[in-house]
Amino acid sequence: MYSLTTLFRRGPGGSGVLASLGCLTASLLLAAMLLTAMPATPAHADSDPSGASIGTAADVVGATANAPTKDDLDKLAPTEPLASKLADVVGHNRISINMVWTLVCGFLVMFMQAGFALAETGFTRAKNAGHTMAMNMMIYGIGMLGYWICGFALQMGGVGGVAALGGGGALDSEFTVTLLGKTFGLFGTKGFFLSGTTYDAVIFSIFLFQMVFMDTTATIPTGSMAERWTFKSFVVYGFFISMFVYPLYANWVWGGGWLSALGSNFGLGHGTLDFAGSSVVHMTGGVAAAAGAIVLGPRIGKFNEDGTPNAMPGHHVPMAIAGCFILAFGWFGFNAGSTLAGSDLRIGVIATNTMLASAAGAMSSMCYMWARYGKPDISMAANGLLAGLVAITAPCAFVNSVSAVIIGLIAGILLCVSVLFVEQKLKIDDPVGAISVHGVNGAWGLISLGLFADGTYGDGANGVAGAVKGLFYGDASQLMAQIAGVVTNTVFVFVVMFVFFIILDKITPLRVKREHELEGLDQHEVAVMAYPEFTLTKTHR
Secondary structure (H helix, E strand, O other): OHHHHHHHHOOOOHHHHHHHHHHHHHHHHHHHHHHHHHOOOOOOOOOOOOOOOOHHHHHOOOOOOOOOOOOOOOOOOOOOHHHHHHHHHHHHHHHHHHHHHHHHHHHHHHHHHHHHHHHHOOOOOHHHHHHHHHHHHHHHHHHHHHHHHHHHHHHHOOOOOOOOOEEEEOOOOOEEEEEEOOOOEEEEEOHHOOOOHHHHHHHHHHHHHHHHHHHHHHHHHHHHOOOOHHHHHHHHHHOOOOOOOOHHOOOOOOOOOOOOHHHHHOEEHHHHHHHOOOHEEEEEHHHHHHHHHHHHHOOOOOOOOOEEEOOOOOOOHHHHHHHHHHHHHHHHHHHHHHHHOOOOOOHHHHHHHHHHHHHHHHHHHHHHHHHOOOOHHHHHHHHHHHHHHHHHHHHHHOOOOHHHHHHHHHHHHHHHHHHHHHHHHOOOOOOHHHHHHHHHHHHHHHHHHHHHHHHOOOOOOOHOOOOOOOOHOHHHHOOOOOHHHHHHHHHHHHHHHHHHHHHHHHHHOOOOHHHHHOOOHHHHHHOOOOOHHHHOOOHOO
């Protein structure tokens, strides 16, 4: 070992590295002693290493050379200029919080498209995986453009602004008719192409959030009509439902239309309420899926001559289950985001109710299939998870946790019963159970709000004073308004979509050629095979 002194005294014959190290160490020690001996100096006025002094009242209106002290602020009257500036900034920040919340939740809902793609593709056969995935991808772009052209205007053009976002007042034109001295809103007339006075920061944010909801509706029939649907007719369908069908019903419930006015016009509770879209989004998609599947007909080999169904298992259950989990994750944006306000603390209740209902739906579906067939069916349990989510979407803001679990339990059983009924009794081929998950449980979600709303939330909803109460909490009229929404959706969407599919089939066939269906649609319809190495060709037969 060398002492520090020895290292310093080493000459040219010693270690050059050690000599250099010794000099560096000596320099550091000398600097430390000099700093210790120097008197302390105050930190620079702008320096705040701890961060404790950053963010004072002066920062609300921006730092100035003569920034006010806390004592100065305490002496200000509410009418004085600085107090007014403070109020403006606080209000601006509140709206900013709400806008960011709405946009982030919209991004979550957009990600649900990936969940739908994986779930539907996993629950269908490998030879059609590329086609099914292509429909789920392209409905996003097709639906968005159709909604931008006129769908948004028809839905939201007369909503009259969104208070939580502090704007949207340009959306002030609703086409109405007057009957029996009452005004009935039918559709909006402003916001086409998001142009003119609707070129507005708030309105663009509303568009994004509403668009991803619409796209969820549009993608639902791609599951019920999978494995036999021509891509050409699918493209036409995508524009039609996004431009007309979805926007019209959505206007009647969310855009200031006639269903939302059943309370103010006829005393039916608060009018038809659907907090996040059990009927507007899911039932619309499910009913459209039923109409399309009926017109399209079943897959080759699905039913025997005597009408008994044959199982056609999906090719990738892990993919489907992963898709369901992605959907459940995105659903937090779906439901909690529908407050349009991060400053609305009810979001905690909404998110928890959403989670509980999904768990209850999965559990009751699993138990039902276990009891009936002797084994738990994981694919049915996954659909039960989605059924619980669909059902809680309308009442999530208006019910307590016990009601949320009950709603989810009923949804899971409804799913199982409905899937069997649709297939065995109605003879409708629905490869992914979309009719039952979204259509049947969308209707149940709307009705459950009219039963379980507990009167702790919703004061002023649709312009009606007082919180929202269902039948079990003393207001039978709210249930009547909910039933009106279910009946309207069933009749309007089914009739319009059924007629549309029949007419479209005359223009461009809905059904692929028989030989293409047997071989698989990937190469024939979208020119990309999901699993080329596993697909048999004619030369291999």
